[in-house]
Amino acid sequence: MIECRCAVLRDVDAPYTVETVTLAAPGPGEVLVRIVGAGMCHTDQIARAGVLGPTFLPAILGHEGSGVVAEIGPGVTTLAPGDHVVLSFDSCGSCAECHAGTPVHCGAFERHNLAGGTGVATDAAGAPLTSRWFGQSSFGEYAIASERNAVKVDADVPLELLGPLGCGIQTGAGVVLNTLRLAPGRSIAVFGTGAVGMAAVLAAKLSGASEIIAVDIRRSRREFAVEMGATRAVDGTADDVSAQVGKVDVSFDTTGNPVAMSTAIDVLRRPGRCVLVGAGFEPLTVFPPTLAGKTITYVYEGDAVPHVFIPQLIRLWKQGVFPFDRLITEYPLDRINSAESDVSRGTVVKPVLVMR
Structure with a gap:
């Protein structure tokens, strides 16, 4: 003891x-x-x-x-x-x-x-x-x-x-690198830029994404996301978030907020994939036809095998790219x-x- x-x-x-x-x-x-x-x-x-x-x-x-x-x-x-x-x-x-x-x-x-x-x-x-x-x-x-x-x-x-x-960094980076396997030239919208969302921004930049759009309700977070690699940022409190984001190949919601999750689905072009990780307590209601050509999934821990993925992230950090x-x-x-x-x-x- x-x-x-x-x-x-x-x-x-x-x-x-x-x-x-x-x-x-x-x-x-x-x-x-x-x-x-x-x-x-x-x-x-x-x-x-x-x-x-x-x-x-x-x-x-x-x-x-x-x-x-x-x-x-x-x-x-x-x-x-x-x-x-x-x-x-x-x-x-x-x-x-x-x-x-x-x-x-x-x-x-x-x-x-x-x-x-x-x-x-x-x-x-x-x-x-x-x-x-x-x-x-x-x-x-x-x-x-x-x-x-x-x-x-x-x-x-x-x-x-x-x-x-x-957990947090593994989840954000893992969604981009393991779940979405984001390829160079693809576009992503990240909803919520706390630690999980910011790790996703870092991983998306590392992946060579052509467009990385950070959506957050806080100006300081949006500005920091751009500093860390987002190509642009959108105010999550705006009336036309979906229009400002435009259409993207994949989206990632970290907030668990039903409005944000719905928007993350709406901004997908077809075919597109949306990953949810937020630990929210409100249900997500989706009109089925809006899912045509789209895939939604909920992911734990960035689909990572920690004994493999954590050393990989450390190597990337040592190389100065994460x-x-x-x-x-x-x-x-x-x-x-x-x-x-x-x-x-x-x-x-x-x-x-x-x-x-």
Whole structure:
């Protein structure tokens, strides 16, 4: 067991509290990771929506951790203490999809990532905390992860930058590179330019897209998207967003907003493909004839195999063609509530909690 400081969310309307918690020793197939950095993702906000059940809170959230393996549990063979790792989504490792090498389609994806789970962490009073959020719960100085969702990375890369590669950056870049396989000369419209959308812009530029249109309600985000590679930007609050965007080969919605999703479908030329990833709670209503020649799909985690894709993104960053580090603003763990407020207000793109 180990005592460490973690950020705990105890109520949907309350701020995080940084507390001393006790983590169990890693079990079979598990590793204890000393967290160096942990990205804050929009999906963490789901815990505040009250849709995960009355027993989910109190919880340690965080699912974009990066750090150093401190201890390994029985049966772990691919990792050793001292290894640098990025923590990504978890999977069962035993279903047909996992055996086929597509863990993102794991039949138990929701149970392993969104259910949380207990048995790993207790608070100062000995009460259990939800502590396996996305198989990691990395808003703290240490986290228990599985060998499956811990991706070994080169030790010469700044670990505090790498956490967002485990989810948000992986999702945005993966949609462009893995799902859409955007070819040079094609056009794309990206709706919502938070971390996921901005990663898509970076990947689209890398892919040689002829036109990259960023749609966002915030001027600062639109301007930053152009700086990062978008060929132009459109105000998402305008009355004629569809007309301003024009027709594109593919579209990508990160917002989960029904109006934005409908517009993302409308701007497709035929044939065209729209990818949705936003964790919204409102239904999308589509008039069937508008889908003629068009395809819509919802994607988890950029259709990525993290052990392959995360090292690929790091190589691209080293080559200077995927500067995701420019999206990051660092905060100490004690300022987690400021980080949450800033990303909610749109003043930062990707906050990362650093454990110094």
